[in-house]
Amino acid sequence: MRATIVGIATGTPDGGVAVLRLSGPAAQAVAKEVIAGELPPPRRLLRRSLILANSQEDALVVSMPAPRSFTGEDVVELHVHGGRGNVQEVMAALLAAGATAAGPGEFTRRAFEHGRLGLEQAEGLAALIGAQTAAAAAQARRLVAGELGRRIDAICEAIGELRAEVEANLDFSEEEERIAEDLPRWQVTILVFLEELGGWLRRFESGRRAREAARVVLAGPPNAGKSSLFNALLGHERAIVAPLPGTTRDYVEARVAIGEYEAVLVDTAGLRAEEADPVEAAGIVRSREQVAAADVVIWVEGADAPPARERPALHGLVIEVENKRDLGESRPGWLGVCSSSGDGLEGVVEAIRRWFVGDGEEPWIGLARHYERASEAVAALTTAARELEAAAPLEIVAFQLAVAERRLAEIRGLSAAGPVGEEVLARIFARFCIGK
Ligand SMILES: Nc1nc2c(ncn2[C@@H]2O[C@H](COP(=O)(O)OP(=O)(O)O)[C@@H](O)[C@H]2O)c(=O)[nH]1
Ligand SMILES: [Mg+2]
Incomplete structure (x- = not known):
């Protein structure tokens, strides 16, 4: 069974209130162990006493059962008084009850693994936490809200449709006439994709500017x-x-x-x-x-x-x-x-x-990884268009379309398009703080 993790979710334990978050199959069991009395019913924040080693702590507790939680697992949050000493004591009680201390980004990584977030949304969260200006925060929120993800899904679907059509003609390559009829339409479709992606790259660039000084x-x-x-x-x-x-x-x-x-x-x-x-x-x-x-x-x-x-x-x-x-x-x-x-x-x-x-288009957050993948998709589509023009075999055209789809899907980290490597994931989530 997967470990149940606990982390301090608030930025600093020295605030007035600190939030400790449990996530995993035993989250409710661990919380019950520490709470005097019943766990509150789902999604209701109720006052509970926590039994600590030498005393009791007054807390507000909320339980968010799977799958409707941030991580997609059972989650329990404990809102306790801030201050390093108090937080450490509550933490110790939760660890003693069977939880494991979370590593950096582990909550967000679990959310990604349970399909609660695209990879780009997870990156958006890291960017939001790290945002130093209002403009950077505004862009990061849009990434978290899934704006880029929805566009990626839409264009991948459209490229996939075109690829299916091209592939359907593979077996009929002798029917030159039919293909000649479809060809101009395919070319126009690819140009439309290229125009859209070119716009993304420009907006990524203005987004980068907005985030940097x-x-x-x-x-x-x-x-x-x-x-x-x-x-x-x-x-x-x-x-x-x-x-x-x-x-x-x-x-x-x-x-x-x-x-x-x-x-x-x-x-x-x-x-x-x-x-x-x-x-x-x-x-x-x-x-x-x-x-x-x-x-x-x-x-x-x-x-x-x-x-x-x-x-x-x-x-x-x-x-x-x-x-x-x-x-x-x-x-x-x-x-x-x-x-x-x-x-x-x-x-x-x-x-x-x-x-x-810049030219007034609304800037987007485009992390270097997004920019690279989108550029690779542009390169693949450009090759596909050139090959269609040169009457290259349709297999090659279909292959380039598939490459473009895969590169874009990698921005979202979708496993359907071939999993994003563990190394990439480790690098992305290592940038998070513990408790996120
Ligand atoms: N009349 C007037 N004098 C100015 C103005 N701005 C700067 N100065 C004067 O111009 C001189 C040079 O200014 P400074 O800022 O050191 O110039 P820098 O060498 O280009 O850095 C100083 O005596 C300033 O007081 C201005 O807008 N009007
Ligand atoms: Mg001077």
Whole structure:
């Protein structure tokens, strides 16, 4: 019989309340052993005393019998007072009653094994627990809710239908005419699949951006007001501002919220050609490195200065900002700001935000594994389309369609499509905390 596991389900045992969760065939028996009195009826949270080694603990207990529980097994949750000492004592009582301590991700893994969750939903849970921003959490919740899973099921079914049709023609390969009739329709169908999957890959990419912090580098000539703009965006004086050119010697970075997203803002030493002292020169080398690694470059020049003579090749999203607009305007078309008063700052924030939202399609969470499998499905479908075009044997076309189906099904971890290897599962669930 499978072990009945117990884990602390709340993030920290030092909260006001801690939740211990039992899952497995003996969950109810183990709980009964510790509770004075009856186990509450299913799905009702009732107050019970727990008998501990030297005292009693006042708890709220809920029982969720299989299969309608998170893991698909019998589950009992005990809500007890928080605090390490108390939680350890309750834990000890449950272990003494026959439960085994859960490993990282073991509850979620059981949920996956009992078909309560697709693998991508399990990964979504890990992402939700690890989400550092509201945007990341929102995406993770959608993954957990099964949005991607439903689309995968739908497209796999459609690819499967096409494959069945192609396979049905395998035996009639001499009937060239019939196949010639179906061919254009098959090709169009594959193109529709490719378009859909191409959209997924784009949305995975914007999802990745939304979850990560963008590296936003402020660069430009000395004295343009880069450090002033950096401080203004941060809302406090972090970088040194001075009227002397060459004040910022090394780069300075800080995290800043960009609406619901997050950015690492980097202030750099001004770029100038004319010779600087060795320290400033070293700073300039670093500035160039920062610019090269940037997702977004905010190129700053001051309204009181002539156009910069030196401007490195910029890539990524480039935002041209003219600072010191209180002193005039000499670069029409640039975003104008006045770092000293804060005028125009919202425009800069909005421009950075565009890096995250991209072309407006709603971003999806796409973990690296999802992106890889979907890309492999795209490659297989592309090959299938090319082979149809080249009048290759239909077996080969059907094979490529099957590969595409299998790659997509692997995102969900479905065993019908050939089980996802133990190694992959172990890697995914090892990332969880204990108790999840
Ligand atoms: N009038 C005006 N002066 C500014 C503004 N922003 C910065 N400065 C001044 O420009 C000088 C250089 O600023 P700083 O932020 O150190 O420039 P950096 O070398 O590009 O980092 C300082 O004397 C700032 O007070 C602005 O919006 N208006
Ligand atoms: Mg500076």
